[in-house]
Amino acid sequence: MKPTVSLCALLMLWCLSTGVHAEGGCPPGMYPNNPGSTRGVNGCNPIPGYSNGVQQQAPIPSAPIWMDRWGAIAFDGQRGILGVSTGLQSEQAAEQAALNDCRAKGGIKCQSEISYVNGCTAFTIGDRGAYRGAKATLDQVIAEGMQKCRETDQSCETYYSACSLPVRIR
Numbered sequence: 019m020k021p022t023v024s025l026c027a028l029l030m031l032w033c034l035s036t037g038v039h040a041e042g043g044c045p046p047g048m049y050p051n052n053p054g055s056t057r058g059v060n061g062c063n064p065i066p067g068y069s070n071g072v073q074q075q076a077p078i079p080s081a082p083i084w085m086d087r088w089g090a091i092a093f094d095g096q097r098g099i100l101g102v103s104t105g106l107q108s109e110q111a112a113e114q115a116a117l118n119d120c121r122a123k124g125g126i127k128c129q130s131e132i133s134y135v136n137g138c139t140a141f142t143i144g145d146r147g148a149y150r151g152a153k154a155t156l157d158q159v160i161a162e163g164m165q166k167c168r169e170t171d172q173s174c175e176t177y178y179s180a181c182s183l184p185v186r187i188r
Contacts, residue, residue, distance in 0.1 A: 082186050088112035089182035090133040091141055091150060094125030100141060101128055104182045109133050112182070138181040144171025156181060 044050055044062035051063045090112040092101040101120025106112040113130045120128035132139060134152035142149045142163030149166045153159035160176050167174035 080188070083188040084136075084184040085187050086135050087182040087184055088133060088135050089139060089180060090116035091131045091139060091178070092116035092120040092125070092128045093131045093141075093148065094120055094128045095148070096127055097125055099123045099125035099128070100178055101125060102178060102180065104180050106182070109135065134182065136182065136184045138179065140179040141177050142167045142174055143177045144168075144174040146171045148177075 047065055048062035049065055051061045085107070087104075088106045088109050088111065089104040090102070090109075092113070093099070094101075099120055101116045101118065101123060103112045103115035103119060106115060113133050116133075117128050117130060131141070131148075132150045132152060137152050137154050138156045138159050139150065139152045140156070140159040140163045142160070144167040147167075147170070149163045151159050151162050151166075153162060156179055160179055163176060164174055
């Protein structure tokens with residue numbers, strides 16, 4: 019009886035193995051492009067990202083590179099003339115551009131009030147003075163200017179606000 023059981027087991031394994039087929043006879047790294055085609059045209063296509071039997075990783079993107087941007091405010095307090103600049107590549111260029119803007123508007127005693135990089139500025143005025151600052155966002159710098167102004171003045175308003183944000187170059 020043992021030979022019959024062994025023979026039946028072998029026969030059963032042989033029957034099961036005849037139903038197993040490869041994926042259309044394509045080499046490693048390829049897949050069939052027309053499985054079960056009625057036209058009889060079969061071929062193989064490369065598996066995307068698969069090279070020399072090794073699955074390729076997508077390239078890791080490089081870290082972004084940012085370029086600083088500067089802005090500045092210049093002010094002629096006697097005449098109430100404000101000169102401004104934004105988006106320049108250096109502090110010196112931003113300050114000079116703000117002074118030039120102040121003079122072009124009729125300012126005679128223009129003085130650099132503030133320069134800032136990769137952020138925002140605001141110039142707040144009240145009855146007793148002017149307040150300037152720089153912060154990361156407009157909301158922050160405007161709120162700070164208004165708070166400082168209201169410590170000594172009653173009628174405060176933000177006269178000027180702007181941002182000079184960094185520029186992504188890669």
